[in-house]
Amino acid sequence: MTGGERLSLSVTPETCAGTGVCTFYAAGTFELDDDGRVSIVDEHGDPDDDIRNAVEACPTRSLRLGPSGGGRP
Amino acid sequence: MLDEIAQLDPAMIRTLFDTSGQFRRSRSGGDYVENFHTDLRLARESGPVHVGSVEEVLGAVDPEHPLPYPEPVYSAFSFDTVNTVFRDPETYTSDAMRGTFDTFGRNILAMGGAEHARYRAVAQPVFARNMTQWWIDRWIAGITDSLLTRFERRGRADLNLEFCALLPLLTITGSFGVPMDEALRLREHIEQMISAGTERADRLAASAAAADILLPVIARRRGDPRDDLISKLISESVVDEHGTRHALTDDDVLAYARLLLTAGSGTTWRQLGITLWALLNNPDQLDAVRRDRSLVRAAVEESLRWEVTDPTFFRLTAHDTTLGGVDIPAGSRVALCLTAANHDPSRWPDPDRFDIFRRVKPHLSFASGPHVCLGMHVARAEMSVALNAILDRLPDLRWDPDAPRPVLMGLHMRAPSDLPVVFG
Numbered sequence: 001m002t003g004g005e006r007l008s009l010s011v012t013p014e015t016c017a018g019t020g021v022c023t024f025y026a027a028g029t030f031e032l033d034d035d036g037r038v039s040i041v042d043e044h045g046d047p048d049d050d051i052r053n054a055v056e057a058c059p060t061r062s063l064r065l066g067p068s069g070g071g072r073p
Numbered sequence: 074m075l076d077e078i079a080q081l082d083p084a085m086i087r088t089l090f091d092t093s094g095q096f097r098r099s100r101s102g103g104d105y106v107e108n109f110h111t112d113l114r115l116a117r118e119s120g121p122v123h124v125g126s127v128e129e130v131l132g133a134v135d136p137e138h139p140l141p142y143p144e145p146v147y148s149a150f151s152f153d154t155v156n157t158v159f160r161d162p163e164t165y166t167s168d169a170m171r172g173t174f175d176t177f178g179r180n181i182l183a184m185g186g187a188e189h190a191r192y193r194a195v196a197q198p199v200f201a202r203n204m205t206q207w208w209i210d211r212w213i214a215g216i217t218d219s220l221l222t223r224f225e226r227r228g229r230a231d232l233n234l235e236f237c238a239l240l241p242l243l244t245i246t247g248s249f250g251v252p253m254d255e256a257l258r259l260r261e262h263i264e265q266m267i268s269a270g271t272e273r274a275d276r277l278a279a280s281a282a283a284a285d286i287l288l289p290v291i292a293r294r295r296g297d298p299r300d301d302l303i304s305k306l307i308s309e310s311v312v313d314e315h316g317t318r319h320a321l322t323d324d325d326v327l328a329y330a331r332l333l334l335t336a337g338s339g340t341t342w343r344q345l346g347i348t349l350w351a352l353l354n355n356p357d358q359l360d361a362v363r364r365d366r367s368l369v370r371a372a373v374e375e376s377l378r379w380e381v382t383d384p385t386f387f388r389l390t391a392h393d394t395t396l397g398g399v400d401i402p403a404g405s406r407v408a409l410c411l412t413a414a415n416h417d418p419s420r421w422p423d424p425d426r427f428d429i430f431r432r433v434k435p436h437l438s439f440a441s442g443p444h445v446c447l448g449m450h451v452a453r454a455e456m457s458v459a460l461n462a463i464l465d466r467l468p469d470l471r472w473d474p475d476a477p478r479p480v481l482m483g484l485h486m487r488a489p490s491d492l493p494v495v496f497g
Contacts, residue, residue, distance in 0.1 A: 036201065
């Protein structure tokens with residue numbers, strides 16, 4: 001990332017299966033609650049590449065990166 | 074624990090885990106020692122999806138063991154096509170794994186949709202990433218320590234038989250409360266149960282023999298739960314299709330146990346061996362990891378990407394579809410070549426090179442989509458703890474100069490032929 005464009009991160013806990021893939025790639029950004037559903041602890045808790053890896057690898061596509069200010073999809 | 078490990082039968086360990094031995098070669102397509110990565114590259118370069126099985130595409134069909142599949146077979150070799158299949162379970166179903174229902178019992182490997190999600194949720198919490206320290210403290214660290222203590226003063230070892238084989242086996246059997254003196258026998262039953270070349274009646278007998286070891290443990294834990302995997306599974310419940318919660322039956326627990334024992338005692342053994350093999354063949358990278366342990370994670374991930382121990386998984390098409398430009402009719406078997414996908418040059422530059430310094434990107438070694446490997450965090454923990462401990466306690470680790478240099482072998486299961494090392 002060049003750092004020019006900020007991306008906003010959103011999660012859909014309802015579809016999360018609690019596999020913890022995101023917490024492997026970006027442990028400073030995501031965590032699972034007591035029910036094993038994803039939440040964001042710090043939107044910039046890891047380098048952008050790590051957050052992108054987590055979003056890409058999510059088995060249930062419960063994480064989303066979009067342009068900042070674009071709102072939730 | 075040292076005394077118990079000392080009682081394990083070395084001949085039985087050798088039979089079950091010597092990758093270059095006859096028993097293992099018969100089970101892993103082990104006579105295949107060609108240049109796997111080059112063969113896969115040639116296949117992928119001629120198209121992301123091929124008609125025929127991986128064996129047929131690579132020209133590696135064993136004439137004495139023709140392919141057992143009654144349905145048409147297609148094979149996928151690119152990252153995008155393999156990832157697409159894993160992430161579209163409605164088109165590409167796990168019915169291809171239904172054969173395991175016979176021997177394991179009804180298990181998550183071959184379930185789909187809502188049933189898979191309900192049953193997977195039963196075991197997911199104990200395999201969550203925040204449970205890795207529990208696995209390390211309860212089993213992984215102690216077993217690692219004991220295994221290394223047995224040979225660290227000797228100056229040489231076969232890390233395959235003396236270490237890699239035993240750490241995952243004793244971890245998973247320990248977590249199921251199986252006494253150590255039954256661990257190898259259980260592994261033998263599991264091998265027999267999953268062996269493609271074994272008659273169905275013999276596979277069912279092995280499945281029953283595994284149950285004979287496990288059922289008494291299940292009964293004991295139902296009365297007297299402990300802080301282990303088997304107790305946690307027993308205490309879980311599953312929501313049925315009507316939304317009603319039920320305790321897991323003994324059959325549910327047995328099916329899970331057979332699945333987890335199979336996966337837990339085979340894959341990590343071989344993947345840890347692959348990791349050590351690759352590092353020993355790249356002494357500069359081994360040295361870098363030794364000096365900077367923050368690289369352990371990258372070394373494990375690169376090993377997973379570079380050489381997947383179980384390189385091929387299967388799905389069955391629910392309807393006619395098109396993949397990578399190839400029309401595939403309903404009811405076809407699709408072989409997913411994970412290693413080829415992990416060497417896709419559009420994603421990883423110079424993909425055939427083992428390089429722990431490359432940027433980490435998600436690979437497909439633990440699959441992707443809803444069936445992503447349940448045990449991935451435990452497997453990573455075992456390999457990380459093992460690699461750190463080996464580097465701490467076996468200084469100047471290197472190949473044994475007096476032993477032939479081992480090779481990676483196997484078509485269905487990849488592993489080093491052995492790992493003869495010296496140190497100190």
